[in-house]
Amino acid sequence: MSETHSFSRRELLQGASMLAATTAMTALTGCGPKRSSSSGHGLPGVDVSGSHSLKAHAMDARMLFGFAVNTQKLRDDAAYRALVEQQCSIIVAENAMKWQALRPAIDQFSFADADALVEFAASRHIRLRGHNLCWHEALPEWFAKQVTAVNARQLLRDHIRTVAGRYAGRMHSWDVVNEAIDVKDGRPDGLRNTPWLQLIGTDYIEMAFRVARDADPSALLTYNEYGIEQETQDAAMKRAAVLLMLRRLKQRNVPLDAVGIQSHLQAQSAYGTGLQRFVRDCREIGLEVFLTEMDVNDRTLPSDIATRDITVARLYRSYLDLLLPERNVTAVLTWGVSDAGTWLNNGKDRAREDGLPQRPLLFDDHLRAKPAFVAVRETFDARRQAGALRSTPTPQKPLPKL
Secondary structure, eight states: OOOOOOOOHHHHHHHHHHHHHHHHHHHHTOSSOOOOOTTSBSSTTOBOSGGGSHHHHHHHTTOEEEEEEOHHHHHHOHHHHHHHHHHOSEEEESSTTSHHHHOSBTTBOOOHHHHHHHHHHHHTTOEEEEEEEEOSSSOOTTHHHHOOTTTHHHHHHHHHHHHHHHTTTSOSEEEEEEOOBOGGGOOTTOBOOOHHHHHHOTTHHHHHHHHHHHHOTTSEEEEEEOSOSSSSHHHHHHHHHHHHHHHHHHHTTOOOOEEEEOOEEETTOOOOHHHHHHHHHHHHTTOEEEEEEEEEEOTTSOSOHHHHHHHHHHHHHHHHHHHTTSTTEEEEEESSSSGGGOGGGSSGGGOOTTOOOOOOSSBOTTSOBOHHHHHHHHHHHHHHHHHHTOSSOOOOOOOOOO
16 A cells, blocks of 8 residues: 555645644743643644543554653653653653663663653553663663673673563563664675674574563563565565564564564655565464554655645554554554654754754644644544454454553
């Protein structure tokens, strides 16, 4: 299924009308930007609270919905915190559980932010994903100087045991290994030539999953990957390499429960049957699928905000319409809460030529819902309705425990 980015005059007028009305309401309430309250409205006439929230509609579709969260904003910004509580049945830390955040020194751990996030989620009955236990990026500065082939294996074991063990029984899932495939590195197995591969060898992935299972028997153990979504040759080759690795791990009885498809989408790109087949192949080997880091890069779209927002919303809709009918897709998370904190506005390689900030998420920089919010919510409803119309209901796996 390919996404085309034409839009009707009616859609443009609706988008412009909604944006204008939102701006007008803000202007009437005083100078400066105003954030919607946790019980208020985003788009005029569209209720986003309570039973109208994304978490409520996702629950009706037997799914989880959530955001990647900034722990400092969660602590210091009441409106940000209220929106997370309002919309999320699952969250993941943007950075607080990465090596760089947890390991100030080779023999030290710093758990303050991670502990606070775990307590926040537990106190509000929100499930929590851990991101991540093994990655080639976000490593602390001391890593390159102090980690060798002699100590790397034990260091990775100890890290996973300490971190996953600390939160055992409190996590929905862990991204145990993140982004281990890069076909362009030229290996027959498709593995990325990471420091872990260089220092430990190809069995570092299997080892990481086995240690994680021992440390936390209840968390869903996940392999998380990007660049496998589009209908391109590069994406197809990467999907094949990822699937080969997953099948080999399952054949060796490695404790692997789920695959995370990051879903950093590109405006005006095609997403279709290749990814759909990949999700079905994952189901056949017993894996759940999480859409773990959704956003839409709009750098190639026109400057007009109404046009951009409608096109972004349509891409969210078409992408989720493609994947949500697959019943092993059980969670959807966006990478960030609002446009104000998106990673897509950091770095020259992601900047728009017109200098305007990107608008990749479901809420704007004042925490107001955008057309993408409605689009995502309606895809949840479509999944629920499709399930209800079946004459023989498909048995559903219970939602993961808190």
